[in-house]
Amino acid sequence: MKINTTRFGELEVEKKDIITFKDGLLGFEKLTQFFIVDPGDQTLILWIQSVDDASTAFPIIEPKIFKPDYSVKLLPAELTSLSLENLTDASIYTILTIPQTVTEMSANLKAPIVINNKTKIARQIVLQDSKLEVRCQMYTDLKRYIVAYTSDDSVRTNVELTKQDTVTDTENSAPTGANQELNSEV
Template identity: 40%
Template sequence: MKITTSRFGEITVAEEDIIRMTEPLLGFPDLKQYVLRDHSDDTPFKWLQSLDDTTLAFVVLDPVLFKPDYAVRLSRSDVEDLQLESEESAQVYTIVVVPQDPKKMTANLQAPLVLNTRNNIAKQVVLNDPQYPIKYPVFGE
């Protein structure tokens, strides 16, 4: 499938690369299909590009890169929704907000995105853990 995005221009997306959300991301009730794109070869950042609204893309990052002790505990229903058969199939990303001063970027540790890498089913999981804020400084405080 070919789509034209506001950020990347025309891109080709293979059917097997489409990420399908079990539920929409919070605040985006009509958007359920995405594709992950690398930001560049030399950074760990990725873009979560919406296929339902091609003007929308989120910067995402593996939280272990900036918070090594970060751990997501999935409920039984989360595991079922994602059709996870093993922990190795789960890739966690956090949505990152990049302000004008990139050194002040924050990541939402309270509501990570969990992706089953075997079937490309994903879910935003809301954690009720006070140690994981919505605006966690990626580059320290």
């Protein structure tokens, strides 16, 4: 099916890729159908685009990328509402806030989006953990991950480097693509 979007133009989306939020997203309860858009850049930021409203899309990211120790603990009723027995069959995303000053980017760790990968049923769930932040400053951690990931070919190609092949001066290598924007802000 073809879906018009304000941000990405007209996109071809398979029915199997439509994600259903029975309760919508917080503040957008009337919008219940979304799909994920990968803009294909190196920022690792995806977008969750509304099917119902061409102008509604939210930047999202997997929190494990910038916060490896992040974990989601759901109540049994929350797992049931997603038709999940455990989180192994789910994808977890956090919604980002990206202000004009990109270095002030933050992630909502308190209310992640949980998607059942098999059924495509999803919910934004407010977690009970009081230590989780609604505006977790994560720009520096994301930048560090992107620079490390794009600087190390063995990560992308699953090839182990010998000592003489290892690049030791990643600070002097020129950034490429979307990294230029992230690198230029710090």
